[in-house]
Amino acid sequence: MTTNTANAMTAGEVTRAIIESKPLFILDVRNESDYGDWKIDGGVLESINVPYFDLIDGVEEVLPQLPKDRDILVVCAKEGSSIFVAEQLTEAGVVGVSYLQGGMKAWSEYLEPVKVGDLKDGGELYQFVRMGKGCLSYMVLSEGEAAVVDTLRMTDVFEDFAKSKCAVIKHTLDTHLHADHISGGRKLAEQNGGTYWLPPKDADEVVFDYRPLDEQSKITVGNTVLVIRPVYSPGHTIGSTSIVVDDQYLLSGDILFVESIGRPDLAGNAGAWANDLRNTLYSTYKELSDDLLVLPAHFGKTSELGEGGQVSARLGELYSSNPGLNIASEDEFRKTVTENLPAQPNAYQEIRQTNMGRIAPNEDEQRDMEIGPNRCAVHDK
Structure with missing residues (x-):
């Protein structure tokens, strides 16, 4: 009979290990297909799948595959199986064994707040890194007020963070109608008496009230105005709208990432939207300042994480380094963004319907719909 001697490691601790490049070896005990679709990686992590x-009848066969010079984390879907295996390994004499508390479910939902910088007239901008799914949300704070951009469905995280900053959430905004994760923007606004903003060209099928997010919008947060000037930026969706904050930061949604560009096919209009995407990236964004710090709504690889876990890059630097911004031929660009794309996000049609308000899955159903990586960029294979 085993005893519960293995330690628990939280999703937050794993996130910090990746950000700080701490050595960690992962034994993932999920099914092979689940591991192949989506796993924990990044930093100096190594992993195997058994x-x-x-392992039910014993862990002896896996022991030679485990390193002796680093901690070992056992991972499963919800925690139970990993506890059993971690206990077996500990009893077999393996040192430094932990299990992932809450399993991949917890990994998918954890958000790490990272400070991006200060605002000119006071206030701060934070990025929320969802390491397990590659999603990025933002909170603008100024004089006791907050606005949240591309809110994830874990709304309590944003509420708790705003409270810790003594701020009231006045606005939530989505840069576009998301297809890879369920938006928490409308829910967060309703819970806090705030206003929910959505680009109107993405809202043809929504069944709820919203404020149109367009080129005329100016949203005051304390001393700060979120300026949405002519940065209507279609291509990932027809309504995609970028947001310039404090003339310093460009929240690019799913149009431009650090190492790639957005895909135009998730609403079935890849051919029509490819031209929009190229125009946004090669013309509209070219008119913006090279000094703007680009802050996307997703990242595809942990190599995109910078200091402290922040995902960002100067716009001018991306025009030099990002392959998607350096395709001279229009035909080659169209081919790049419409052919040989990665698989579409899991349950993306149901997620879009949920974000339109047309279906209302319960919390467990929403969690299952989101399981797996985001696949919003053309390079996410």
Whole structure:
């Protein structure tokens, strides 16, 4: 009979290990197909996959595959199987074994707040890094007020963070109608008496009230005005709208990432939207300051994380380094963004319907719909 001697490691601790490049070895005991679709990686992590059912009768066969010079984290879907395997390894004499508390479910939902910088007239901008899914949200704070951009469905995280900053959430904004994760923007606004903003060209099928986010919008947050000047930026969706904050930061949604560009096919209009995407990236964004710090709504690889876990880059630097911004031929660009794309996000049609308000899955159903990586960029293979 085993005893519960293995330690628990939280999703937050794993996130910090990746950000700080701490050595960690992962034994993932989920099914091979689940591991192949989506796993924990990044930093200096290493991992192997040995399904739980291969370890029920003993862990002896896996012992030679485990390193002796680094901590070992056992991972499963919800925690139970990893506890069992971690206990078996500990009893077999393996040192430094932990299990992922809450399993991949917890990994998918954890958000790490990272300070991006200060605002000119006071206030701060924070990025929320969802390491397990590559999603990025933002909070602008100024004089006791807050606005949240591209809110994720874990709204309590944003509420708690705003409270810790003594701020009231006045606005929530989505840069576009998301297809890879369920937006928490409308819910967060309703819970806090705030206003929810959505680009009107993405809202043809929504069944709820919203404020149109367009080129005329000016949203005051304390001393700060979120300026949405002519940065209507279609291509990922027809309504995609970028947001310039404090003339310093460009919240680019899913149009431009640090190492790639957005895909135009998630609403079935890849051919029509490819031209929009190129025009946004090669003309509209070219008119903006090279000094703007680009802050996307997603990242595809942990190599995109910079100091402290922040995902960002100067616009001018991206015009030099990002392959998607350096395709001279229009035909080659169209081919790049419409052919040989990665698989579409899991349950993306149902997620879009949820974000339109047309279906209302419960919390467990929403969690299952989101399981897996984001696939919003053309390079996410």
